[in-house]
Amino acid sequence: MPAIHLTQARAPLTERVRAIDEHGQPQDISIPAERALTVFVDKHELVTLMTLGAHPEWLVLGYLRNQRLLASPHDVASITVDWDVGVAAVRTRQGIDDLPQRTAKRVVTTGCGQGSVFGDLMADLDDIRLGDAVLAQAELLGLLNAIRLQESTYKSAGSVHGCALFQGERMLLFVEDVGRHNAIDTIAGWMWLQDAATQRGSDKIFYTTGRLTSEMVIKSAQMGVPIVVSRSGITQMGWQLAERLGLCAIGRAMNRRFLCYSAPRRLRWQTELARLADPDAPV
Amino acid sequence: MPAIHLTQARAPLTERVRAIDEHGQPQDISIPAERALTVFVDKHELVTLMTLGAHPEWLVLGYLRNQRLLASPHDVASITVDWDVGVAAVRTRQGIDDLPQRTAKRVVTTGCGQGSVFGDLMADLDDIRLGDAVLAQAELLGLLNAIRLQESTYKSAGSVHGCALFQGERMLLFVEDVGRHNAIDTIAGWMWLQDAATQRGSDKIFYTTGRLTSEMVIKSAQMGVPIVVSRSGITQMGWQLAERLGLCAIGRAMNRRFLCYSAPRRLRWQTELARLADPDAPV
The missing domain is CATH 3.40.140.10 (Cytidine Deaminase, domain 2)
Structure with missing residues (x-):
């Protein structure tokens, strides 16, 4: 398993607020948290993610993976999340080459949530082999x-x-x-x-x-x-x-x-x- | 009304495909289109939007508005959409100052769809007055x-x-x-x-x-x-x-x-x- 130092900065996932229903009656309801988490990689500001906040360290690691900015989890030394300032600080072992260039191409995608994928979404797709699972x-x-x-x-x-x-x-x-x-x-x-x-x-x-x-x-x-x-x-x-x-x-x-x-x-x-x-x- | 030259490049909104249901029976169903539209502003590549394709010219204009890259529709001379190549070409009257710098800050937001908002999402919020509508x-x-x-x-x-x-x-x-x-x-x-x-x-x-x-x-x-x-x-x-x-x-x-x-x-x-x-x- 990769030796990464991670915080465990779980934040409250819901908040109680008062709404008024169609009868004019107050209703105390739960709504999900939504908080900004700005990701710094080796002190370079990369992105701000809007998140529920349940597992911010895994989120940041997977974001770097799915954006193909990291080839392996072993490249990461630590991920430190501090909700007081809304920051996730990633420290890599070797740095990421050409980070500004590699994050320059922008695709705004369809899905809910994290819309932005750096680089060419379709790149390397033809190299993927998915095996025979049934x-x-x-x-x-x-x-x-x-x-x-x-x-x-x-x-x-x-x-x-x-x-x-x-x-x-x-x-x-x-x-x-x-x-x-x-x-x-x-x-x-x-x-x-x-x-x-x-x-x-x-x-x-x-x-x-x-x-x-x-x-x-x-x-x-x-x-x-x-x-x-x-x-x-x-x-x-x-x-x-x-x-x-x-x-x-x-x-x-x-x-x-x-x-x-x-x-x-x-x-x-x-x-x-x-x-x-x-x-x-x-x- | 602003004098903008717009194409009307509406594309088919659904496609019929064959799926197989839980009984093993084929079902011909409609699924929504999803196509890539790469936006160029005065020949500068800005973003690729994934869209249904119903009103691409309005989409591009509104994208530039909501990203606060344009202050007025009168700044736009033309928007030309060509689905054969998946490109929307925006021509402005005066150019946009500092376009690369203004699009450098990235926020990946929660919502479905277009996740990325340039600049500071919260900027100017306190200047907004919403009137007295009831x-x-x-x-x-x-x-x-x-x-x-x-x-x-x-x-x-x-x-x-x-x-x-x-x-x-x-x-x-x-x-x-x-x-x-x-x-x-x-x-x-x-x-x-x-x-x-x-x-x-x-x-x-x-x-x-x-x-x-x-x-x-x-x-x-x-x-x-x-x-x-x-x-x-x-x-x-x-x-x-x-x-x-x-x-x-x-x-x-x-x-x-x-x-x-x-x-x-x-x-x-x-x-x-x-x-x-x-x-x-x-x-």
Whole structure:
């Protein structure tokens, strides 16, 4: 495992505020936190992320990974988050060459949350090999059931996106953020901190409550994860990229229902499971 | 009205693809387009936006407005969009001073869609005066009914966000995009092209299907629109900014129900309307 010194600067995830409903009655409700975190890499200001604040160190590490500014977690010496000033200070072991140039090209993407991807989104896509992973339909239903049972900020306050990393139907990590790209970056950062077996994406499944846009498909592929499951739908570019990569994109997934948009060979179909019960009933 | 030469490069908004459902049966479905549009300003490459493609010229104009790179629509001579190459070429009358420096500071925001706001998001907020606009509860319900009746890409293909601009309960413009920040930017661009009365935000209401994050509240305030209505909820920073600006943020708004999070003085409360019928029944 990489030896990185990390703070654990978790901040409160919700706040109680008073709203007034349509009857004119006060309602005390929870809303999700949203805070600015400015990332400095070796004292160079890189970006300000707006985040829920649950796992800022993993978020920053995964952001650097998914922006392809770091090739390996071993390049990072420490990540120090201080919420009092809203700063994440990253110290690398060797520095990042040409940081200003490499962060100059700007793509503002579709998805919720972290919209900006440096460099060429499509670069190196053709070099990605996603392996032969197959998910059984029963495992997919188990995964959806685990999501249904998960306690979450969404259930208490709404207005956040959730992401999760699975191995079969076993949930390894569940992450929420006000932006879903923050959530997937947090997962990417966490994966880099694990042992070799968990770092490998080829036997993992990525779940998101958000839409399967181009950026979500690309990020999943960059992490080597060949199967992506969403509660929502897919966009045209997300679908085209999934087809091109041989990535299995599954959307509209809830309870026993889903649509497989691409690479259906990665599902071991057990269609009798769809007929067992009312399709909208929980598994 | 500003004399800007604009193309009208509308592109197809949906595509039919074949998916496989949980029974193993093929389903032909519509998915929303998502295409890359690279914006050049006076031959300087600025940004690549991922968009549905419904109104790219308004989107580009509103993007430049909301990024505060342009002070007036009169600064623009032409916007030429060519989908064959995915390029929007903006020609200004005088050039933009210090464009590289002004686009150097990067904030990756929470919202769906266009995440990146140049410069200091909070700059000039304290100079914003939003006027005294008041919306009657009956008008709010009329607005929500207009949204309910609106034909949309969302209804045919899902996976897009909708925004609309209202004057009272009269819908002036309805815009969808794969990213909701694109949708609000498109409205900002359209407003700049209208006559003086429609350019003014102070008597308008902004509606969005997306969450009321910091960036949505800021963009609304920058357009001078004092009332924002959402089907979704609000984040902590969206709420704090709305309180500070005296902007009326209304969320969870559907049919006859809503929550007013801030500036309730901007609603003319008619709470008897909430009791008239089943609160979940359409108006």
